Amino acid sequence: MTSTVQDATNSATGNPGPSDSGTRTTGILCLLGFIVVAALAFFATEPDDVQGDLVRIMYVHVPVAIMSYVGFVVGAIASGYYLRKRSPAADLVAQASIEIGVLAGVLTIVTGAVWGQPTWGTYWNWGDVRLVSMLVLVLLYVGYLALRGVGGDPTSQARRSAVVAILSAFMIPIVRNSVDWWKNRTLHQTSSLTDGQLEDLTLFTLVLSIGVFLLFFVWLTTKRFRLAWLEYQRDELGLGDAIAQRRAEAERGVEAAIANPLRDPASKGSEA
Amino acid sequence: MFRDALLIAGKDLRIEARSRVVFSQVLPFAILALVLFAFALDADRVALRDFSPGLFWVAVLFAGLLAIQRTTNLEHDDSTIDSLRLSALEPPSIFAGKTMAISVQLLALQALLVLGVLMFYGAAIDSLGDAALLGVTSVVSSVGVAAAGTLYGALTAGIRGRETLLPILLLPVLAPVLIGATRAFDDALGSAAVNGWAWLALLGLFAVVYLVFGLLAYGILLEES
Structure with a gap:
């Protein structure tokens, strides 16, 4: 493990912060993508026959829902890799992508509720399978973030977190199915993507929006990972650096004392 | 492995039999929960009878958390888990043994709580088939809760704030058990046609x-x- 830490550290020490040309390019692409999606979503696409303008929230709601699932799955894969290779970087990738996944999950619930109020006449509907299962999943991963927040020995924390991330990912189908059987009904639309009822431009906008949001996920996760990596380096290398600094100071002090023995009686005494 | 697991389960249950923490603290807590639910629902007998399966399982899960925390702390407070490992016991055997012990404790808890639900909430078991459904549901759910609880108990063992972390991590995981067991009890106690x-x-x-x-x-x- 030490060698992986060392390698990763060496490759990252040249990195001054969470940004570089790669993330900047990705960020600019995301921004341009969002502008194009917003223009298409608000002006170019037609309102829905039944839902009217409300349908436009779909261009955010569906992509963030996909983004949160991607975050959870990436988190589980990175955690599995951590348990095999014990690479601290993989642990931090898991942390970063699950944090973004939780954020996207909360956004999914909020956008769903905002859409639900005018459409169903209520912000929350316990009869809706997807709503309830998303809430339980987000709570599951909030627990993961709470576990990461307690501190303590970093290795044991990484191990515990990795196990929770993998277990939680396996809970996704169980939670989905149990909630599904619980009410056995849903107000939710069937998948807008696959039911073949979308017009060409609407479909194009939705797919483009999903693509842009996934790019946004990559951008956010990379940034979050870099930040976590810097924190990790600070914690991991902080003590070693501090000792090295004190040592260097001590050596400088001794050299100064040799060069000018009369200035400081204390160092003169130690020299004698 | 099975023999080792039985050894561990026997040890945990012996500790429980001697200290009686589950009976003197966890069971009263569960009964208290039943009483508080009655207050919260304004002691409406019809509502209490209709919701008795759900209330029963919420009480079991909350009380179960205490039992799980107790069984986990047995090993981790004084690092006896290291002694268990030094005795050449494999981790899977330890897991299986602790799961068995917690299952038995949960089953004993449920047996007494069912009496509480029948008495306080006016729920009724009409036939032998219903009683069988009740029993099988209890056994299967207990094993599930105990297995998840043992695993998450080990996950949170020995870290700061474990008393609050375990519920946050475990309760969303147990949501499917709450749903499934409540529905099965709905059938057994006749509170819903499922x-x-x-x-x-x-x-x-x-x-x-x-x-x-x-x-x-x-x-x-x-x-x-």
């Missing part, structure tokens, strides 16, 4: 999944850090 036996499939799946995960992952969690 097919309770079908819900056993979900409970069984949950128990199997967490048994497998526990056997696989318990060793990782016991590793030296």
Whole structure:
């Protein structure tokens, strides 16, 4: 493990912060993508026959829902890799992508509720399978973030977190199915993507929006990972650096004392 | 492995029999929960009878958390888990043994709580089939809850704030058990027209999944850090 830490550290020490040309390019692409999606979503696409303008929230709601699932799955894969290779970087990738996944999950619930109020006449509907299962999943991963927040020995924390991330990912189908059987009904639309009822431009906008949001996920996760990596380096290398600094100071002090023995009686005494 | 697991389970249950923490603290807590639910629902007998399966399972889960925390702390407070490992016991055996012990405690708790629900909430078991459904549901759910609880107990063992972390991590995981077991009890106690036996499939799946995960992952969690 030490060698992986060392390698990763060496490759990252040249990195001054969470940004570089790669993330900047990705960020600019995301921004341009969002502008194009917003223009298409608000002006170019037609309102829905039944839902009217409300349908436009779909261009955010569906992509963030996909983004949160991607975050959870990436988190589980990175955690599995951590348990095999014990690479601290993989642990931090898991942390970063699950944090973004939780954020996207909360956004999914909020956008769903905002859409639900005018459409169903209520912000929350316990009869809706997807709503309830998303809430339980987000709570599951909030627990993961709470576990990461307690501190303590970093290795044991990484191990515990990795196990929770993998277990939680396996809970996704169980939670989905149990909630599904619980009410056995849903107000939710069937998948807008696959039911073949979308017009060409609407479909194009939705797919483009999903693509842009996934790019946004990559951008956010990379940034979050870099930040976590810097924190990790600070914690991991902080003590070693501090000792090295004190040592260097001590050596400088001794050299100064040799060069000018009369200035400081204390160092003169130690020299004698 | 099975013999080792039985040894561990026997040890935990012996400690429990001598200290009686489950009976002197966890069971009163569960009964208190039943009483508080009655207050919260304004002692409406019809509402209490209709909701008795759900209230029963919420009480079981909350009280179960205490039992799980207690069994986990047994090993981790004085690092006896290291002694267990030094006795050449494999982590899967330890997991299986602790799961058995918690299952037995949960079953004893439920047996007494069912009496409480019948008495306080006016729920009724009409036939032998219903009684069988009740019993099988209890056993399968207990194994699932115990397996997940043992695993998450080890996950949060020995870290700061474990008393609050365990519920945050475990309760969302147990949501499918709450749903499935409540529905099965709905059938057995006649509070809703559902097919309770079908819900056993979900409970069984949950128990199997967490048994497998526990056997696989318990060793990782016991590793030296």
